[in-house]
Structures are given as C-alpha cells and as structure tokens.
Amino acid sequence: AHKRAHKNATMKVMDDVIVIGAGISGLVIAKQVATQGKRVRLVEARPFVGGRLRTVDGIDTGAAWTWPGDKHVRSLAKELGVGLFAQPADGKLVYDSSWGAQEQRDEGAAGPGASRFAGGAGGLARRLHESLDVPTHLNAAVTAIRVDDDGVACEMASGEVLKGRCAVVTAPPRVALEIRYDPPLPRRKREAMASIATWMADAMKVGLAFETPWWRERGYSGAVFSESGPLSQIWDNSDGDQYALAGFAFGRNMLALKAMPEPELKATVLAQLKKVYGSDVVVGDPTRVVSTAWLDEPYTFAPNPAAQTRSYGRPELGATHASKLFFAGTETDPAQGHIEGAVRSGRKAAADVLDFLASAPASSEKKTSSCAQT
Ligand SMILES: Cc1cc2nc3c(=O)[nH]c(=O)nc-3n(C[C@H](O)[C@H](O)[C@H](O)COP(=O)(O)OP(=O)(O)OC[C@H]3O[C@@H](n4cnc5c(N)ncnc54)[C@H](O)[C@@H]3O)c2cc1C
Numbered sequence: 001a002h003k004r005a006h007k008n009a010t011m012k013v014m015d016d017v018i019v020i021g022a023g024i025s026g027l028v029i030a031k032q033v034a035t036q037g038k039r040v041r042l043v044e045a046r047p048f049v050g051g052r053l054r055t056v057d058g059i060d061t062g063a064a065w066t067w068p069g070d071k072h073v074r075s076l077a078k079e080l081g082v083g084l085f086a087q088p089a090d091g092k093l094v095y096d097s098s099w100g101a102q103e104q105r106d107e108g109a110a111g112p113g114a115s116r117f118a119g120g121a122g123g124l125a126r127r128l129h130e131s132l133d134v135p136t137h138l139n140a141a142v143t144a145i146r147v148d149d150d151g152v153a154c155e156m157a158s159g160e161v162l163k164g165r166c167a168v169v170t171a172p173p174r175v176a177l178e179i180r181y182d183p184p185l186p187r188r189k190r191e192a193m194a195s196i197a198t199w200m201a202d203a204m205k206v207g208l209a210f211e212t213p214w215w216r217e218r219g220y221s222g223a224v225f226s227e228s229g230p231l232s233q234i235w236d237n238s239d240g241d242q243y244a245l246a247g248f249a250f251g252r253n254m255l256a257l258k259a260m261p262e263p264e265l266k267a268t269v270l271a272q273l274k275k276v277y278g279s280d281v282v283v284g285d286p287t288r289v290v291s292t293a294w295l296d297e298p299y300t301f302a303p304n305p306a307a308q309t310r311s312y313g314r315p316e317l318g319a320t321h322a323s324k325l326f327f328a329g330t331e332t333d334p335a336q337g338h339i340e341g342a343v344r345s346g347r348k349a350a351a352d353v354l355d356f357l358a359s360a361p362a363s364s365e366k367k368t369s370s371c372a373q374t
Contacts, residue, residue: 014163015039017353018154020142021170023051024339025329027128028076028346029168033353040134041162043154045141045171045299049129052200052300053339054292055120059207059237059244061292062200063121063339068113070340072347080127083118088236091221096276098227106221110235118239121339137162141299144180145169147322166356168326168349172198173317174302176327185321192316194306199330199337201301204254204293206269207237207246208286215245218281229253231272245273258293265289312337318345324360326352 017033019026022044034040042049054062065087066073077084093106108114117124129136137156144155145167152167169176173193185193215222215236222236222245231247238244247269249257257265266289273283295301313334318327328342328349335341 014151014165015041016165016357017041018043018152018162018164018167019170020145020154020167021045021051021329022049022125022129022136022138023170023329023342024053024125024128025342025346025349026051026168026170027125027132028343029170029328029350029353030132030134031128032347032350033357034132034134036354038354038357041164042132042134042136043140043142043156043162044136044138047139049136049138050122050125052294053121053125055122056207056290056292057209057288058120058239058242059209059246059290060116060121061205061207061246061290062294064116064235064237064246065110065114066117066339067111067115070338072343073339076128076343077117077124080124080131082124082127084115085118085239087114087116088216088238089114089221089223091216091219093221093223093225094276096224096226096228101276101278103220106223109221109223109225109233116239120239142179144182145325146182147324152324165360166324166326166353168328168353170327170329170346170349172196172201172300172302172329173327173331174198174304175299177304178302181321181325183322189316189319189321191306192314194304195309196312196314196317196331197308197310198300198302199310199312201294201297202250202254204249204258204291204295205246206231206249206257206265206289206291207244208266208269209242209244209288209290210284210286211243212284213238213243214282214284215277218277220277220281224276226272226276229272230257230268234273254293254295257291258296262289265291310337312341318348320352324356326356 016038052062092103141157146153151165224234230253234247237246318332328345330342333341333345
C-alpha cells in the first residue's frame, strides 16, 4: 500500500525527487524538499518506515538514545513535538566479570546526558512520516537505478519503474551496493561503500517488559555490563507506560540467541538476570519479550567479503553520482553511525537536491512516470 496512491495514480508526472529508503535520513530529506513545494516520492523496502529506529511494544529494539551534542536530532524532535526524557540511571550498576559481580554507582552507563524519546525512537520516525504529505511505497525494494539526460529511473523489485528529475539513496552503503547502477558507480566509491560497516548491523537487541521495576526496588539502575553474556550490556528501557529492561548481544552470543525460539530466549535471559543479581533479588517474570537480530534484516545487513572499517563520513560515500544521484544516511556522515549523522546527512542531501532542482532545466516535468499501485 502507499499513501495517497489514488491521487498520484492520476497525476502522471515525473517527480522532482525519488527518495530511496524511509529511515530517519530519507524521511528528513522528504520533509525538507516537500516543504519547498517540490514533488517527492518515498520508496521503502520494508513494510514500515523508520529503518534502524524501531520500537516494538514500547521497547526500542534499534536506536534508543540521543545525547546533548545531537543538535540536529534535538531540533527535529522539537519541531515534531516529540519529548525527550533522561535515561533512568539512579542506583547501582553491576559489572559481571569472570571474577564475579561487582556493584558501583551508575554514572550514566549510556553516556553522560543520554536521553530517550517519549514514545520510543521508532515514534520519532513515525511522527515525521505522519507529518508528510508525500506518496510512500512500502514493500518496494529498489533493485536498479538508471541515470540519463531525462533524470533518474528507479526500478523496484515488482518491475515497476519510478522516474524523478533526481534521486537520493539512503540505504546503508553495503546494502546500497546490492542495487544495480547505470552508469556504474566509480570504483573508488564502490570500494568505499563495501568497506563501511553498517552501524550496529552486528547487534541483537532483546527487551523484556515487567509488571514492577524489581531492580529499582532493590537499589539497582538496571544497567549491567557483562563479560560472559549472553547480553553484554543491559539497560532500563522503562518509559511512562511500562517497566522494561533491554540489552545487546554480539558475536557468538548473538548467533546463539537469535537461533532460539522465544521461550528459550526468555529463559536464557532470565537465567542471566538471576545469576547477575544473585539470590537477594527476586527477578520478575517478564510479561513480554521482544527482539530484533539486525543481521537477519537484509535491508540493514548485506554480507560483503570486504574488510570492514568504521570510517564514517568518508567523502566517497556521500559523493553525488552522474550529477543527479545523491547519497545520504548515517554512514555518509562522521557522527559515528548515530541518529545525529542520519539527520545531518539528510539535511545536507535535501539542500543539495534543492540546489540541483533550482539549477537544472525542468523540461523533464512534462514527461510521464509509471505510478505503482503496490
Ligand atoms: C541496535 C541498534 C542500536 C542503536 N542505538 C543507537 C542509539 O542509541 N543512538 C543513536 O544515535 N543511534 C543508534 N543506532 C544507530 C541509528 O539507528 C542509525 O544511525 C539511524 O537509524 C540510521 O538512519 P538512516 O536513515 O541513515 O538508515 P536506516 O535506518 O538504515 O534507513 C535506511 C532505509 O533504507 C531502506 N532500504 C534499504 N535498501 C533499500 C532498497 N534497496 N530500496 C528501498 N529501501 C531500502 C531500509 O529498509 C531502511 O528503512 C542504533 C542502531 C541499532 C541497529
């Protein structure tokens, strides 16, 4: 389904820009360009918007935090009326090392000044999408992009082709390399894209909701750093509506956890909590368990044999191709793979798109485009 499908099916005009990917970066671009009266179309491979901002039953299984220096994220949240609240950190943190568990005051294990989004990080993306009046194709992976004198033609997995005067790719670089490009991307750009690790694609996040904040009742903040795992870090993921803990697993622990059916996953994480807190603390029975293993998500993780680096913001990653194909997304920005980089790179790409539209002849506007009814 896509927003405003009926209205657009009858328009038969070439869009000004096709935005590929409706993560926070693509949504920011769509908003900024549409606000200037341009025709924007969003194309998203998944059945929902938000990308790595995902909140399931009130628990963030993707990004959770923003920090005081994230000025683009903060201004976006303010613009959308999305509140921020401080990450709960009152109480003791537990270090679970091979020498046993040690407790210390939690000084803000998620980083100084870490805040979360009211309604979850996924709510930020949803709210931004709701504020847009832009046709959005969901379940619509772009498989090929052709740039020529007329503009940019984006072919979707269904075989349908969308045309724009220009386009922006916001998929993570390794995932974006799965798209066929005509003319082909330059070798240096391809190599840079292959070498960039998708931030947190190697993580699994597991969340558990509880009826009571049993850890707080015994003076703990909920934060755990564990050498043995299976969750290597755990935090309080409560909000105003429910009490919850959420944690990350990586490497072998992640591979083991993601292979487990839900009852086994729940039992395994509960056993870890009981071990960490010892017999003095009665660990509650979770009312719900949610998880996302990002390695299993083909629109976040694309296997690639090239050695990975985290040199986010390398100029080749964000370089424009054939003057009409722009690239954005957090990996194109130096902000360490964070939401801040996604929003900032989106704002930059939107400005580049608007410059292009202002300078390029608009003769192509008379041409028609096929409008998908997916
Ligand atoms: C577990 C985890 C924890 C994190 N924690 C934090 C945190 O606490 N704080 C923080 O600041 N950041 C955090 N991050 C990083 C943050 O989530 C990202 O920086 C941000 O969401 C990236 O946004 P983006 O739009 O650049 O990319 P994405 O969110 O990846 O969006 C790209 C979009 O493109 C779509 N797409 C891909 N291929 C195609 C295609 N061929 N056709 C059409 N669409 C396509 C995807 O489905 C996706 O929706 C975390 C990430 C993860 C996974």
